Amino acid sequence: MNKVEKFLRGRFASALVAVIIGFAVAAVVLVAAGYDPIASFGALLSGAFGKPKYISNVFIKATPILLTGISVAFAFKTGLFNIGAEGQYILGTVLATVVGCSLNLPMPLQVPIVLLSGMVGGALLGAFVGWLKAKFGIHEVITSIMCNWITFYLCNFVVMSDAFHKPNSTSAVPVNPSSYTILFGMWKKSEAGKQFLAGIPWLREILLKTDLSAGFLIAVVVAVIISIVLKRTKLGYELRAVGLNRDAARFSGIAVERNIVLSMLISGAISGLAGALSITGTSPHTITLLAAMEGYGFNGMSVAFIAGCAPLGCIPASILFASLIYGGMSVQQAMGVPSDIINIMIGTIVFFTALPGIAPFFANKIQRRREAKELASSQGIERA
């Protein structure tokens, strides 16, 4: 086996091939629609990485989808399809907002409580779906979708309710500033901070022009923890065994139903955390009236699939997708290309990650060609 073949049989290659095909399909669509694909991709790139603040924004965008990505990946590793990350995310934002604007404790207390309430929201919703599956055998995909829409309307209900509606707006009351997880939030606006930052323009741009928060760091920590749980703990072992062969797990005395609920609970909590961090980390620090699904859960699924459902793999995958989504907005501004092209691209990428044989398919071709060559040469030797 030569190096190219070995690479093509690896997991990274499948992701790479899918991404390349995603760009290729997008290019075809762009050409068909009369746009210049090279210029569009150029605009995409500079829109994502052209300035320090763009890069900062990419990381801000990556935070929720990294977490929902880990959430989906974790569930998938345990044999469950958490298409409900979207709803769990929304419920996370709702509960974080409700708690964050009702309570006003000192920051070291307030932040954990607000984040925790978001996690509890997502966890309960996830556990409910898990329970429906464990107890009644209802496929989690359908119930998750239903729950997504229920939380969607619940969010709008809370936004419009007398208790939380912010008058003359389409949003709820923002959470108290003690809930913010923005990095150096107080210091960067102080005189000392301003003076210090004046000397370092790129840092000044990042800190003052974007909501850079602790979110991404927290998400990375979550990725590491979940990776360890899956690979090195008894819990992770049981969850994987249940996911890979439910019957054998049951036969071996593993409590299958409990593990299904537990898995969805953990998965939901991670998505809920994503929602809570969006509230505490980015303005307007509250929930607004939703017109359509925001897509954090669905983009999380893309992140998870391209990462082969490895929690650590979600980190680069989330940065990739965040840069596509964030950079895509500049493509619309600069080139007039509808930003939906990005969704087409992401959908294509996920579609091709679903095809298990796509990279190995090329590997097989190379192998066959090599074998044919070897055969030909060996026959040549025999004849000689």
Place this chain on the structure above:
Amino acid sequence: MDNFILLLGITLMYSTPLVFGALGGVISERSGVTNIGIEGMMVIGAIAGAAGSYFTGNPWLGFLAAGVCGALVALLHAVASVSFAADQTISGVAINMLAPGLALFMCRQLFEGAAMTPIATKLPKILGEDGLAGTPFANLNVNVTTVIALLFTVIMWFVLYKTKWGLRVRAVGEHPAAADTLGINVYRVRYICVLVSGMLAGLGGASMTIAIISQFTQTAISGHGFIAMAAVIFGKWKPFGAYGACLLFGFTQALVILLGGGEFVIPSQILSMLPYVMTIIVLVIFVGRSVAPKADGIPYVKGSR
């Protein structure tokens, strides 16, 4: 009485797109391919129908275009799940991501950046525009798509249970290896069923945008495909069962509308949850009693039996 007629009329109206979607689900799953992508195929049908009707001025051409475009999207799913033995759930999910993006992209492309189409010509009602106007039965002058949906249900029942094609489809969904050893081309049967599934879903999308409303909007299809899938399970993978299930879901939608406009003070957001809550409740009650086709969702790979 008036309320009853109104309720019945709205029930029939809102169940129609679901019926198309659910029939699509039935045919695909009966052949052994899970089709979570119904939602996406409905979205594509929705834009194709509205745009087709707008540009040609003929809603029937729009309807046709919706079926063709739905089938084209389904082709992707067929290639992935039949030829490549891919994870059918992931493939379906990918289609559900791709389709709305594609639909909106096309929409903005065709209509100068707008996220909705202009008003398109609608398909007729069964008794013409003013069929029963003035009588108490005005609301029963349903869309022609409602009748087409019922007709398709009958046809699918007949094909599945009374013809050799149906016998083969059911055999492929239950025991593909058995069908294969008798010379039935499992792949071809599944391809055809998935394509028909996409066509039906496409028609379902169009029956929303050029029969119920008269344009494509971003939220025209919002979870209908998934409710249709729940109807497939609730209806035990049978055409008439699915039809009945869709009527039930249409009924909850009608309740939302009636209660929303009535004297009850229920916030509209809470009412909007009703169809989704109802779906979960129905599934809890019925899912244990409903048995899926044995090979549903399992890729068939020759030689692995």
Place this chain on the structure above:
Amino acid sequence: MEVSPEFAVQMHGIVKKFGAYTALDHVDLDVRKQTVHAILGENGAGKTTLMNILYGLYQADEGSVYMDGKEVSITSPTEAIAHGIGMVHQHFMLVENFTVTENIILGDEVCGAAGVLDMRKARKEVMELVEEYGFDVDPDAVIQDITVGMQQRVEILKALYRGAEVLILDEPTAVLTPQEIEKLIEIMHDLIAKGKSIIIITHKLKEIMQSADECSIIRRGVYMGTVDVKNSSETELASKMVGRNVNLTVEKTPAHPADVTLSIRGLTVKDERGIEQVRDLNLDVRSGEIVGIAGIDGNGQQELVDAICSLAKATSGAILMNGQEIQNTNPRNVLNHSVAVIPSDRHRWGLVLPMMVEENTVLERHGEDMFGKGIMLDYEKLHEFTSKLIESYDIRPAGCEEERMSGLSGGNQQKAIIARQVSYVPDLLIAFQPTRGLDVGAIESVHKTLIAERDRGAAILLISFELDEVMDVSDTIAVIYHGQIVGTFAQGTVDENQLGLLMAGGEAK
């Protein structure tokens, strides 16, 4: 052998490779017209592959096929059917929720205009076939409601309906009672008399002696020759098949049963549909003895095992392990009572195939402190533990601790399960179909392990659909029929015919 019209089928120099692995290496087969030709070989020897090539399911890499002296090319089942070849697969190819008639006509339907089924005419055609061959089959019955023997006859009818002249039967007796086997042999001779030719794939020597005229032997993909059955013996066939002298009997010393370990009293178990599958069943298993349960598949064996494991609910009765009730608890509790089970379907119940071998060997006991403190799982300890099992049970390939379980052969997977179950030093070892799909060598090793465990003092409950296995290995033989134990015998006090009658619901003579 020369190509000649005397032969119904001739396959010459057949080579089939799967990747680097050569499944068939220049195999020959010559089936005379109107004879029963057996193909003998161990599991994995290539018998079924050869037949799948004849039936067009696989394509040979080299070699030719002749029928009636003319070369033919068969690239799909459709072409095989057109050439008059019919195949009855080991795992029946029947759609369970279809009727007999629907299954028979599938793919060759009786239709009116525009593909509309004419079920009345179809039923009539099936009836005519049933009467012509004197089969006892109801054309309107649904497959899942009829016995395995009847299902097999439906499979034969499927082939005859398509005008088969050559019938391939793949391991046709694996699931039948001795009486049903006799009936099948009768049917086979009847078909020969009506002009058909039959190829039967089997690894059971006795049936070859009873039914076949000639027998071709394949060993690990290599053709070992064809023998005239009349002038041969079981021992000769066996040594040709395995390549060494085989001890056909199981060697063991007399049992020394002690106290009752497992006691089942009046056990009744219902399946999901509410039908009683185990009814008022009583059974004792003592430490130091092997109790074998003989019976046909579907007579409550699965439900009995499920109830003991607390996977199925006992609606009445008690299951006592060392005097303590364990019914209707949970699998974990049953394990804690020192019960180990070798499940019947190792892929479904026994292994998590995508996981590593070292993860599979601790499936039940990963929670124990010896595999890691607190919440952590110590993979070094798993590795160490697994290495020991691999060595003492000769699981191959050596050093496979971190390989995926799916990469091991069936026999080695089964060894891994047995090693795992025996590693608990259980008081009760339940072995449900422990040798299913294994070759002769592996079967021997499984039986030896069971006997060694018995001699250690464990109580062994062996449940098998292979009557020979039950008769050879057990100290006490119990027969299960319709969820009840209908007879219990000490080894050597009962013969095959008596057991067969009981298994089929008759009275023992």
